[in-house]
Amino acid sequence: MTDLLPLIVAKYNYWLYVILMMIGLYAMIAKNNLIKKLVGMNIFQTAIILFYVSIGYKTDATIPIIQNAHGGGSHGAVIHAADYINPLPHVLMLTAIVVSVATFGVAMALAVRIYQRYQTLEEDELRMRLIDIGPEE
C-alpha cells in the first residue's frame, strides 16, 4: 500500500483525463441528439485542457504571478524558476478555451437553424426528414 500510493498519485491525473476524453468522444459519436453531441464536444475539449494544465503543474510551487512585485524587493529579488508553476500551458489553454467557446456558440447557432427548419434535433428523425425532402436539391 505504501508503495502503491505514490505511483497512483504520480499518474492518476493522466489516467482520469483519458477517461474524461473517452466519455466526450463516446458522446460525440454515439449520441443521437445534436445538443448532446455538442456537450460531448465540450467535454472532449476540456479533457485536453485538463491534460495541458496537468503538464504545467509543479509540486511545491506557487501560482505564476510574481510575488512582491510592487511591495518589498521590487528589483533586487532573484526569481527562482522552481518556485513558480509553468505559465506556458496556461497561456495555450486560455486560447483553447476561447476557441472552444467560439465553436460552441457557432454550433448552437447552427442547431437553432436546424431546429427552425426541421423541428427536431434527433439525428435519426433528421435523416427521415431529409429523405422526405427527396434527393439532391
Add this chain to the structure above:
Amino acid sequence: MDILVIFCLTIGLLFFLGGAVGIIRMPDFYSRLHPAGKLDTLGIFAMVMGLAIYNLHHFSFEALLLSAKMFLIVFFVFLSSPTATHSIVDAGMRAGLRHWTKKKRKG
C-alpha cells in the same frame, strides 16, 4: 485570534452541513429550498468572516482592503442568493409543481 477563526469556520461548516443534510432529507422541492438557499448563505457569511479575520493577522492597509473585498462577496451573496431562491420557487410554481403537505401524506 486563531480560536476565533477556527470557531467561525466550524460554525460555517455546521451550517453547510445542515444545508447538505436538509437538501437530502426534505420531502419535496420547496422545502429543500429552505436549507439550500439560506443555511448556505449564512455558512458563506460565517466562513468568509473567519477567513477575513485570519487575513488580518499581519495587519496592514492592504490586508484591510482585501478583507473588505472578501466582504464584498458576502454582500453580493446576500443580495443574490435570496433572489435566486425566489426565482427558483417562482419557476417551480409556474411549472406547476405541487408542494408537499402533511394532509396529502396522511390521506
Add this chain to the structure above:
Amino acid sequence: MSTFFLSVALGLLFLMLFSMYRALFGPTILDRLIGVNAIGSKTVILLLLIGFLYERIDMFVDIALAYAFLNFVAVLAASRYFHKRKGLYEESFMD
C-alpha cells in the same frame, strides 16, 4: 493552520457530495438546479480556502467574486426558462 484549512476544504468537498447527489439524481430539473446552486456557494468558499493554502489569497478573491456573480446569472437564466415555457417533463436518470 494550513492543515486545518485543508481539513475544512475536505469537509466542504464531502458536503458537496450531498449537493452533488441532488444534482445528479434529483427527481426534477429544479431539484438539480438547487443542487447546482448549493455546489456553487460551496465552491466560492473552497476557492478562498485554496487561496489560503497557496498563501496567495489576494489572487483568488477575484475568482471567487466573479464566481458569486456568474453563478447567479446562470441560475437566473435556468429558472427564467420556466417563466416562459410551461411544464415539467418526467425524467429518469441513467436507464
Add this chain to the structure above:
Amino acid sequence: MIVSVDDVAKNDDKPISIFLKSFFSFLITFVLMFSAWIVLSGKFDPLLLWLGGISSFFVAYYFYDLLFPIIEKGYGGVFLRFTGYLPWLIWEIVKANFHLLYLAFHPRMKDLIDPHIITFKTHLKSDIAITTLANSITLTPGTITVTADSDGVFRVHAIDRESAEALPGIMLKKVAKVFGEEI
C-alpha cells in the same frame, strides 16, 4: 444622457429638473463606483486610479438610471436607517437558522414540518422597499417569498406553522420605517 421612458412619463412637466435629477444620480453612482473601485483594486498607482475614474465614469454615464432611477429627498436618511436595520436582520437570520438546523437534523423531521403557502397584503409602494422585505423574508429561514408584486401583495411559502406566524409582523414594520412608508 439617456432618459428612460418611465422617467418621462412620471415627470414630464419640468425638463430641467429631469436633467438635474439624472445628473445627481449620475454623480452618486460615480462616487459609489469609484469607492468600489478603490476597494477592489487596493492599489494607488496613478495609472490605475485614472483607469478607475474612467471606468466609473463609463458605468455611471451609461447605466446611472439602473442604480438610482429616480432621486428623491431623504436618500441619506434611508441609508442610515438601513444600516441600522442590517444588524437586526442578521441577528434574526442567525436565530432562525438555528431553528432550521434543528429541523434538518431532527430524526422525525417530517412530523415537524408543515409546508403551506400564506398570502398577505401590505401597503408598501416603492420597488426597493418591497424587494427588501421580500429578500428579508426569504433570508429568514422557514419562509420563502414566492411572488411579490408592485401592489404589495406577498405570497410566502412557509415550512412550518411557527415561521408562518411571525409574518408579516415586526419585519414589515421595520422595513416600512426604514423606507419611510406606511405599513
Add this chain to the structure above:
Amino acid sequence: MDNYPALIVIAPLLTAFLAGIAVWIRERLAYPIALTGLAVSIFSAGKVLMQVITSGTIQYRLAGWAPPMGIEYRIDLLNAMVLLLVSSIAFLNLVASYKSVDQEINDRAGSFYTMYLLFVTGLLGVTVTGDLFNLYVLIELTSLTSYAMIALGDRDRAPLASLNYVFIGVIGASFYLLGVGYLYMQTGSLNMADVANILSGIQGSSTVLTAFILMMIGIWIKMAFFPMHVWLPNAYTYSPIGFARVVAPLMTKVMIYVMIRLMITVFGFDYIFKTLNLSDAVVWLGTIAILSGAVMALSQKNLKKMLTYIIVCEIGYMVGGAWLGNQLGMTGAILHILNDALMTFALFLAVGNMAYRLKKLDLTDLQGLFGKMPWTMAGFVLAAFSIIGVPPTCGFFSKWYLILGAFEAGAYHFAGALIISSLLSAVLFFKVFEICFFEPMSKDHGHGESHSQVVIEEAPISMLFVSGLVSLSLIVAGLYSGTIVNTIILPFLK
C-alpha cells in the same frame, strides 16, 4: 523594408475588420476594401518568394522575441510557393464572386466578405507560421469561418452538413492539439525547428510515437483523407458557390502542406521512414482513397458533388505520394499541391459560372451547355483534361512524378491506382461532355414552359475572365513545371 512576411497575413486581417466596420456604415465599401487587402497580400507574397529564391530562408520574429520564446515565421521555398498560390487564388476568386455573392447572399454581402478575408487570413497564417500551437489557432480560425460560410448555402441541407463538419472538424483539431501536447511534454518547446532539434535525441519514446499518430490523424481528418472523408462531400456541395470555389481548392491543399511540413520539418524523414514502419500502410490507404474516390465520383448525379469526390481522390494522390518515402514521390506530391489547387479552382470556377445561370446542377440539367456557354465550357474542358492528365496540361506532370516515385518505391499498387483513377475520371468527364454537347434541349418542351423561358446565356464578364485566366494558367503551369521543380521543389528537398 523587411516586414513583408508579416504583411502577407496582416493585410487581409486588418482589412477584414475594416470591412466589418464598413458593413454597418456603408456596406458597399466592404468589397473594395477586401480587394485591396488581398492585393497587398499577393504583392507581399510575390516579394517574399523572390527574396526566398535569391537569398534563402527568411526568418521573421513576431513581437521581436527570439524563436523558442516568441513566435517566428520561417519562410522557405515551399512556404513561399504555397503563400503565393493561396493569396492569388483568393484574390481571383474574390474578383469572380462579386456577382455570385450578390445573387446568393445579397442582404449580408459585406459580412460575407469579412468572413472570407478571415478565412484567407487563416489559410495564409497556417502556411507561414513556424510554431506548432499557432498553427492550431489558425486552423481553428479557418475551420470556424468555413463552418459559418458553408451553413450559408443550401437552405435545407447546409446547416446540417455544416454541423456535422463542426463535430468532425473539432475532433480533428483536438487530436492535433493533443499531439502538440504530447510533444510539448517530451520536448518542452513549441517552435518547429526547436522541437525537431530536441526530437532527434529521443526518437524511441512511446510518447513521441503517440504524438505523431495523433497529429497525423488530426490533420487527415481536416483534409478528408479516405476513412475520415465523410464530411467533405456534403459540406462542399451545399456551400454557397462563392465560397465553395475557394474552399475546395485551398483548404485540403493547405492541410496537405501542413502534413508535409510536419513530416519534413518536425519529425524528419529518418524518424518516419526508418524508425516507424507505417509508410506502407499509409500508401495502401492512399490507394484505397484514390480508387474509392474515383468510383464514388462515378456514381454521383450532381455535378458539384461529383467534383467533391474527385477532391477526395486527389487527396489520396498527394498523401500517398508524400508517404512513398523517396524524393520523386515527394516532388510529385508538392507539385500536385500547386497543380491540383489550380485544376480544382478552374473546375469550380466553371461550375460557378454554370450555377450562376442554371441554379441547379444535376447532370441532366446540363444538356446543350456547349452551345449556350461556350467559353465556360472551354475552361471546364481544359480543367477536366488536366485532372485526367492529358499531357500539355499540368496535371500530367505531377502524376508523372508520382508514378515514377511509386515505381522507385516498389509500390506498384499505388501506380496502378493512379492509372485506373485517371481512366475512371476520363470516363466520368466524357460522360459529362456527352450530356453537355450531344443531347439537345428539345426534350424539355414537353416538360413545361418554365424551363424553356429561362434564356441561358454566357456568364458575366468578370467571372468569365477569371475562369479563362485560370484555365490558361493550367497549360502555362504544365509547360513551366520543369522550371518550378528545379527552382523551388528540388532545392527545398535538398
Add this chain to the structure above:
Amino acid sequence: MKFLGVVIVCLTGALLLYGTGEFPDWGDPNSPASLHLSNDYIEKAFEETQVPNLVTAVLADYRGFDTMFETSVIFCAGLACFLLLRDFSQKKERFYRHIPTGVILHVKNSKKILKVGKEFEHMDKDWVPSDLIIKTVCRIIIPFIQLYALYVVAHGDFSPGGGFQGGVIFGSSLILLAISYDLKTLVNRIKEKVFGIYAAIGVLIYVGIGAICMPMGGNFLDYSKLAPLVPGDPHHIRALGMLGIEIGVGIAVTAVMAIIYINIVSEGRHDEGL
C-alpha cells in the same frame, strides 16, 4: 453506431494510455516541459516586461500573435451567429400594449405598424410580467458587475484576469439585463449597430497597435518601439502595450457575447427572448 462508437473510443483510449506510459510524474519539477522554455519565461519575463502576472506577459507579449488570432476567432463567432441567424423580416403577428390603460392589442397580419413610443409598447408573444424582485436586485447588481469587469480588464497585469475574462463578465452583465427585464430593454438601450461596430473596433485596436509598430521600425507587435508615442516611463512601455490590447480584447469580447446571446435567444429577430 453505438458499437462503432465504443470501438473507436476504446482504440483512442488505448492509444492515449499507451502514450502516458513514459510520462514524467504529475507535478515533477524536473520534467522536460517545465525545464526548457518555462524557466526562461519565469526568470526573464518580469524583468523584460515589468508585468508580474507571467501568464499575461506570455499571453499578450511573447505569444501575442496567438492571442490576436484568438480574438479574431471570437469575432468570427459573433459574425457567424449574425450571418446564420439574423432575420430582418418583420413578423406579421404583433402584440402591443397601451401603456396608460394596460390593454393588450393583438394585431394579426397587418401591414400597418403602430408607432411605438409614449402610448404603445411592443409585447412578447408569451409575455410574462417581469418579476419585481429580480428586476430590482439586478438593477442594483448590474453596475457593480460592470465595474468589476472593467477592474478585471485593467488589472490583467497584476492579478488573474485580463481582457477576455473582463469582456465575458461585462457581456454577462448585459445578458443579465436582458434576462431580468426583457430582451427589448437591452436591444433598445444598445443598438445592434453599436455592437457590430464595437466588435470590429475591439479587434482593430489589437491589430492596429501591432501594426503601428511596423512603421516605428520594429517587427509586428513589438511594443517596445512604441515608446516615443506614449508619455511616461519607457521602461513600462510593454506593460502599457499589453493594457492597450487587453482593452481591445475586452471591447470585442463584450460585444460578441451580446451578439451571440441576442441572436440565439431571439432566433435572430431581436424582439423577444428569455
Add this chain to the structure above:
Amino acid sequence: MHWPIDLIVLTFVIFCAIAAISVKDLLGTAILFGAYSFMMCLLWTVMGAVDVAFTEASVGAGVSTVFFVAAIFRTSRRTKD
C-alpha cells in the same frame, strides 16, 4: 500537498460528465454542464492555473450555460438519449 482535493474534485468532474450526457432532458444537461464547469474551475485552481480557472469561471458558469439555456429555449428539451 493538494492532491487529495485534486483527486476528489476530479472524481466529481467525471460524475458530472457522465450525468450530463446521460440525463434525458436537455435542460438538465445544461444545468449539469454548469456544475461540470464549476468543478473544472475548482480543479484548475487546485492546480494553480488561476488564469485558466478565471476564464472557466466566467465562461463556463456564466456565458456558456446561458447560451445553452437560450438555445434550448429556442429549440426543444426533448431528447431520446
